Amino acid sequence: xxxxxxxxxxxxxxxxxxxxxxxxxxxxxxxxxxxxxxxxxxxxxxxxxxxxxxxxxxxxxxxxxxxxxxxxxxxxxxxxxxxxxxxxxxxxxxxxxxxxxxxxxxxxxxxxxxxxxxxxxxxxxxxxxxxxxxxxxxxxxxxxxxxxxxxxxxxxxxxxxxxxxxxxxxxxxxxxxxxxxxxxxxxx
Amino acid sequence: xxxxxxxxxxxxxxxxxxxxxxxxxxxxxxxxxxxxxxxxxxxxxxxxxxxxxxxxxxxxxxxxxxxxxxxxxxxxxxxxxxxxxxxxxxxxxxxxxxxxxxxxxxxxxxxxxxxxxxxxxxxxxxxxxxxxxxxxxxxxxxxxxxxxxxxxxxxxxxxxxxxxxxxxxxxxxxxxxxxxxxxxxxxx
Numbered sequence: 001x002x003x004x005x006x007x008x009x010x011x012x013x014x015x016x017x018x019x020x021x022x023x024x025x026x027x028x029x030x031x032x033x034x035x036x037x038x039x040x041x042x043x044x045x046x047x048x049x050x051x052x053x054x055x056x057x058x059x060x061x062x063x064x065x066x067x068x069x070x071x072x073x074x075x076x077x078x079x080x081x082x083x084x085x086x087x088x089x090x091x092x093x094x095x096x097x098x099x100x101x102x103x104x105x106x107x108x109x110x111x112x113x114x115x116x117x118x119x120x121x122x123x124x125x126x127x128x129x130x131x132x133x134x135x136x137x138x139x140x141x142x143x144x145x146x147x148x149x150x151x152x153x154x155x156x157x158x159x160x161x162x163x164x165x166x167x168x169x170x171x172x173x174x175x176x177x178x179x180x181x182x183x184x185x186x187x188x
Numbered sequence: 189x190x191x192x193x194x195x196x197x198x199x200x201x202x203x204x205x206x207x208x209x210x211x212x213x214x215x216x217x218x219x220x221x222x223x224x225x226x227x228x229x230x231x232x233x234x235x236x237x238x239x240x241x242x243x244x245x246x247x248x249x250x251x252x253x254x255x256x257x258x259x260x261x262x263x264x265x266x267x268x269x270x271x272x273x274x275x276x277x278x279x280x281x282x283x284x285x286x287x288x289x290x291x292x293x294x295x296x297x298x299x300x301x302x303x304x305x306x307x308x309x310x311x312x313x314x315x316x317x318x319x320x321x322x323x324x325x326x327x328x329x330x331x332x333x334x335x336x337x338x339x340x341x342x343x344x345x346x347x348x349x350x351x352x353x354x355x356x357x358x359x360x361x362x363x364x365x366x367x368x369x370x371x372x373x374x375x376x
Contacts, residue, residue, distance in 0.1 A: 040226055
């Protein structure tokens with residue numbers, strides 16, 4: 001932040017405001033304090049028969065890798081609406097029966113992932129603008145070594161473990177990355 | 189937003205950027221697009237024996253009403269850390285055994301509430317800086333007509349319903365407000 005978005009001053013300070021306990025961008029000109037907060041990412045493990053809807057990313061980061069449809073929640077949406085919208089935008093697939101499936105903290109990048117299990121209506125899907133390819137993939141063909149992010153790998157692992165057991169439940173956990181190198185996954 | 193926080197231009201436009209489908213604040217000077225996204229609020233139904241920890245708000249909105257300790261999640265926190273921090277800041281209470289209890293969408297104000305059930309360690313609590321009073325309250329003394337927000341009422345109702353049944357489970361729902369007047373609560 002170089003300029004105050006309220007008064008235009010370029011005298012922005014990065015300091016702990018009075019009565020607060022965290023560093024914030026503050027404008028001494030107009031006394032504005034700017035808060036930054038974690039982002040919610042939401043998406044679907046979208047099923048059709050015994051297959052899962054996957055998308056090959058057309059955008060960075062990790063263009064060309066495979067992912068589940070997911071993205072940033074927008075203002076004025078519910079979690080469920082955001083997950084369904086992302087699935088439609090990335091794979092033109094309409095979904096039903098959304099059930100909360102995994103809630104994971106990614107504190108090193110200030111994100112919370114909220115993933116749903118869902119059914120694809122009529123098994124219809126194609127590539128949205130952010131996808132190079134869209135496919136229904138069965139368990140034996142999941143491209144485990146070409147997945148976009150650790151949270152995608154973890155969500156798929158949890159899904160197939162639950163499916164094997166015959167019971168789907170809500171999973172809560174955390175993924176962190178130490179010094180941008182080693183990934184740690186905790187299931188609470 | 190009056191000025192671009194990147195380049196200082198006061199020529200900010202509120203428009204749908206190319207390839208997007210939502211209105212954003214955009215700077216035609218430096219091509220910056222500013223995204224605003226939902227906030228996560230997290231807190232605890234913090235138990236001690238058969239009582240619940242409640243705080244009388246020392247700050248607006250709704251100063252003087254009773255609430256559960258809760259507040260905005262901060263960057264680099266997990267949901268659980270944020271809920272425990274809020275409980276400590278508002279009621280100087282340390283918590284253990286946090287369990288996910290309620291996830292509610294409040295789309296009309298672009299918030300997601302994530303409430304945990306927790307135990308207060310040693311039953312110790314006092315008023316933090318944002319609280320006028322802090323009390324352990326039993327079910328018969330909950331000040332139902334003086335609660336701060338509909339989500340607090342809903343969370344307490346769910347808690348006492350579960351306690352009566354003898355089983356606590358995760359609750360998912362939505363609270364909306366039509367035209368700033370009528371409140372609608374949906375349990376999914």
